[in-house]
Ligand SMILES: C=CC1=C(C)c2cc3[nH]c(cc4nc(cc5[nH]c(cc1n2)c(C)c5CCC(=O)O)C(CCC(=O)O)=C4C)c(C)c3C=C
């Protein structure tokens with residue numbers, strides 16, 4: 001009835017698993033793959049909060065007949081020989097994070113990545129980690145700002161997995177890091193480096209993925225966390241309030257989403273005397289369709305066609321060294337008490353809580 005742990009052996013060294021996750025992406029940039037991906041993604045009640053029966057008809061009757069073809073075209077423009085940017089950046093992040101732990105002498109920590117939709121699935125990675133002896137699992141969704149549509153949805157996938165499993169590991173979950181100082185400084189430094197190379201524009205635009213406004217009205221902290229992130233980055237850069245704007249992109253459907261909208265803002269700026277902008281997307285830990293195509297191309301056209309002179313997109317943190325160090329330190333904060341060898345806690349505590357050398361069963 002319950003799923004058993006495969007590959008368990010006695011005297012196996014217990015391990016700690018650090019699983020970074022992101023949204024997921026289609027297998028290929030074609031209509032078929034997009035249909036499969038969008039069906040899974042848009043069927044998630046955390047993403048689309050519309051009565052299920054009504055939504056089933058809208059999704060299957062309209063959206064899945066139109067959107068896959070259109071989205072496939074957009075994905076083709078960002079796909080390269082390494083595949084989807086979201087996939088290869090997340091892959092690189094996991095690889096470099098694993099090295100970061102190894103270089104710090106943490107041999108017992110296994111790092112990997114999973115995707116909420118599509119492959120590699122959360123369940124596949126949990127299976128693999130448990131088989132390798134992971135008995136304590138930390139999941140780090142790479143969404144800096146908490147949102148039910150993303151963060152809670154990731155939690156749902158883990159909870160669903162655990163419900164079906166016999167042997168559940170110790171478990172910790174990072175629900176957000178929108179104000180974690182290392183994250184703020186990593187984004188601020190990325191902007192500073194861009195300024196050193198290109199100079200400063202009239203305005204800095206912080207563009208975050210939007211969600212329906214009703215999610216904010218129902219108590220989702222996402223909107224507040226986005227504004228706080230912008231404020232903290234602006235403070236780190238010594239920007240005054242009139243030097244930056246927070247906006248929301250990637251609208252879907254007809255209902256009202258969080259405002260101000262990125263596209264409408266960019267269209268209106270030239271008429272208000274703003275000739276040059278730099279756009280940064282702090283909510284995206286990896287570049288993906290929504291940053292490369294929507295911000296890098298589509299919104300550039302809106303701004304330039306409205307009379308703008310200069311438009312620059314500042315890339316996501318991707319697998320930059322500073323990003324990996326930030327995720328490493330974020331994970332360390334959440335691992336506290338699990339793996340003691342790495343902490344500068346005082347000697348008495350270390351002796352008291354020291355894990356026995358042969359900690360096997
Ligand atoms: C329908 C509602 C959607 C909500 C709510 C939503 C929230 C949300 N999404 C991200 C991050 C990403 N979304 C991406 C793509 C994407 N998002 C939606 C819809 C909603 N997102 C769709 C339909 C798509 C697919 C592309 C398209 O057809 O337009 C991506 C990129 C994935 C990639 O493969 O590159 C990311 C990342 C966040 C952070 C968020 C709420 C806070």
Ligand SMILES: [Fe+2]
Nearest residue numbers: 023209250290
């Ligand atoms: Fe999205």
Ligand SMILES: [Fe+2]
Nearest residue numbers: 250289290294
């Ligand atoms: Fe989009």
